[in-house]
Amino acid sequence: MEDSYTGLPTSHLLGSVPAATNDENNTAKQEGDRGRGYHTLDNPPETFEQQSANNWRGVFSVSSYTQYFNVDTDVVIFRLISSFNPYGGDFFSKIDANPDLYGLIWVSTTLVFVLAALGNLATYLMQKHTGTSTSWSFDVGYMNVAACAIYGYAIVVPLAYYFFLQYMGSNASLIRFWCMWGYSLSIFIISSFLLLIPVEALRWLIIILTGIASASFVALNLKSCIEGNELSVAIVAAFFLQIALAVFIKVWFFA
Numbered sequence: 001m002e003d004s005y006t007g008l009p010t011s012h013l014l015g016s017v018p019a020a021t022n023d024e025n026n027t028a029k030q031e032g033d034r035g036r037g038y039h040t041l042d043n044p045p046e047t048f049e050q051q052s053a054n055n056w057r058g059v060f061s062v063s064s065y066t067q068y069f070n071v072d073t074d075v076v077i078f079r080l081i082s083s084f085n086p087y088g089g090d091f092f093s094k095i096d097a098n099p100d101l102y103g104l105i106w107v108s109t110t111l112v113f114v115l116a117a118l119g120n121l122a123t124y125l126m127q128k129h130t131g132t133s134t135s136w137s138f139d140v141g142y143m144n145v146a147a148c149a150i151y152g153y154a155i156v157v158p159l160a161y162y163f164f165l166q167y168m169g170s171n172a173s174l175i176r177f178w179c180m181w182g183y184s185l186s187i188f189i190i191s192s193f194l195l196l197i198p199v200e201a202l203r204w205l206i207i208i209l210t211g212i213a214s215a216s217f218v219a220l221n222l223k224s225c226i227e228g229n230e231l232s233v234a235i236v237a238a239f240f241l242q243i244a245l246a247v248f249i250k251v252w253f254f255a
Helices: 002-006 022-035 062-069 073-084 091-095 102-130 141-167 174-184 186-194 200-225 229-253
Strands: none
Touching: 073 091, 073 102, 073 174, 073 186, 073 200, 091 174, 091 200, 102 141, 102 174, 102 186, 102 229, 141 174, 141 229, 174 186, 174 200, 186 200, 186 229, 200 229
16 A cells, blocks of 8 residues: 555646756856856956056056055064165165065155254254253254155155166166165164264264265165176265265254
8 A cells, every 4th residue: 555655646746846957956046146246257247457567557556556565564674674784785685576665655754754853852952052042943944854855865866876777778676776775764764863962073973974884785785786887986976975965964954
């Protein structure tokens, strides 16, 4: 009796539902995926296209410069320490895989605020040291001079060297020049605090030693990427430009 019941066809029984085919399952799955926000091959998702800095569209695109700010604290500190030691090895070989513009902006901006603040403080200390009775006032003009001088030097000088070396047929990288010159200014941040000492002879000694250290760092690294005796004048010019910047900082902000 039980065998007779199991042998009955069930396709015509009341309430029976035919099994879904594979095509119907695939269609339902695709419709469900579209409802949940998925995309099929016929409807690809929109992607953000990163512009290259080599074309004009990339020059004015922020996304093309994000790779030059992809550094962490350890990398920045290592490059800052390397800039303090002119004979610590080729700086370009250390940044070759990942040159950054973070150091250029951060170091230059810090130096601008340090010069503006400590320049006024040095004026106040010198006035108290000499015992003059004139009233002291904060000079806001120090900020304008520091911003124009430091930003102008850190941007224009590497840019001028880049175009000059390109014209002379030597391989040059503007990003690497900006990176190297930016970190070369970091030693002036430390020396600015030492220039608060109200002894004029000691101030000149400090700024001259600072200028020589920074100039040696720039000149030795330029020498590693410049070949030929005809371009040696460019290395000498870079050395004395750093010395001139050091003298300018002393004369204008710590006179």
